[in-house]
Amino acid sequence: MLPFRLYAAVLFVLSISLLFPPFCIGIRSFPTRAIDGGDAFELASAAWARFSEAPDYRNGADCAVSMNKEMVSSCDPSLVHIAMTLDSEYLRGSVAAVHSVLKHASCPENVFFHFIAAEFDPASPRVLTQLVRSTFPSLNFKVYIFREDTVINLISSSIRQALENPLNYARNYLGDILGRCVDRVIYLDSDVLVVDDIHKLWNISLSGSRVIGAPEYCHANFTKYFTDGFWSDPVLSRVFSSRKPCYFNTGVMVMDLVRWRQGNYRKRIENWMELQRKRRIYDLGSLPPFLLVFAGNVEAIDHRWNQHGLGGDNVRGSCRSLHPGPVSLLHWSGKGKPWVRLESKNPCPLDHLWEPYDLYKPLRHYNAAKFQALSSISGSTLIGFSSYLS
Known part of the structure; x- marks a missing residue:
């Protein structure tokens, strides 16, 4: 009773x-x-x-065995390490992204996810951890808490409020958040789908002293990412005098965290953010500081690894088509997100490519x-x- x-x-x-x-x-x-x-x-x-439970994706016979068969470690260098943010607003996208990685990985059990959760998200990091575990019971992952006060005083207003979310800046702090035993990581935004073997991206070499690798787009008008005040200042614009800068999207990056820490790149990015607070030198959120530090010194990765812009522009949003060429990763960067447009019964054609990876359960x-x-x-x-x- x-x-x-x-x-x-x-x-x-x-x-x-x-x-x-x-x-x-x-x-x-x-x-x-x-x-x-x-x-x-x-x-x-x-x-x-x-969310429904994902299928149980297992390694094939040809996959290398982890260093520790009994307990997978977040430090294991034999694994593919992926960092993503995790929050209640973009959770549906994050779950679909993880699902896509596992579905197409040749050795899914050899992938380790490092999730960065905001300290004051409506869903606590502990609850998000439990939710990931119930959706992906065999997933190798760890959840880290990102203290928003680390960056909140450095963020300036942007053309779209969503770009001011402190969690957008967590990628700047991966060298500090992740254990120092993690030497290398793939950073992925929450609005991507990986439709190829993630091991191929992981195996890309960063030549010379390069710290990050990403698809570059040298045909883009690079000047539009900074204000007229920036370009008219000879001291500021001189930062690009010794390199040919090209636009790259920070939603997909291969990062050498050893070189990142040695070069104190977190502080270099923060210095530009501090200047932005005093003098407005750009209008977007977390992208321009990365461009100021790295543009022109990036390991160029094949464009197939970031078919970006599928969410439309940052103000109105619009339907976009794929860029010419093969596709390994789809990225709904921009204002429109596929789960929002599908839910509102107003999807773009490419949103239907995202739908099969969605594990969200309808109300029925x-x-x-x-x-x-x-x-x-x-x-x-x-x-x-x-x-x-x-």
Whole structure:
């Protein structure tokens, strides 16, 4: 016989979820280890938490065996290391991106994900960790907390508010956030799909003393990424006098973290951001400081690894077509995101290429998941629910 307080809590949660379905419990199942009442309530009430479990992608016979068969380490140099941000707003995109990497990897068990979560995201880093684990039970990953106050005082206004999100700047701090044992990483934005073997990108060499590799676009009008005030200042514009700068998109980068740390590139980027706060020298968000430091000294990677701009421009958004040539990675950079346009029943043609990787569960599958999740919560957690609601 359930205690009256516990019984009342169950009835209350069920009745509220039936009256207001968008706030129902919405993940496939909770992690097997115990979670406290606050985290359980966060998982239960979050509309963004509805994801199906991904297929179980396993290595083939030809894959190299990890150095440690029993426990995969975030330091293992034999693995492919990928860094991505993880937040509630772009979670649907991040999950699809991870799914695409695993689906097309020749050795999916040899991939390690380093997720960077914001300290004050509506979904706590712990809950995001549990959600990733329930969606990808066999995934090798670690979640790091990014302290937004690290960069908040360096961010200037941009042409689009989303570009001012502190988590956009987490890539500047990968050398500090990730353990010093991680020598190399692929950074990927949350709005990408990888449709080729990620090991091919990982195996690209960074020649000479180059710190990053990325597809370059030298036909683009490079001057538009900085203000007239920047170009008219002979001291500032001289930064490009000894190199031929080309535009590159920072949403896909291969990064040598040893050289990054040795060259103190985090501080070099911060110096430009500090100048931007005093004198407006660019209008976009986190991209221009990277261009100021690295443009003209980037390992040029084949364009197939960043078919970018599929989200349209940063103000209006628009439907774009693919660039000529083969495709290994699709990138919905720009204002429009495929999950938003699909949800609003107004997709662009290329958004349908993203759809098969989407693991988000529609509302019609909600009720079954709700009762399954409730049945997996311990009695002490439900009492926590009652305490929260009282």
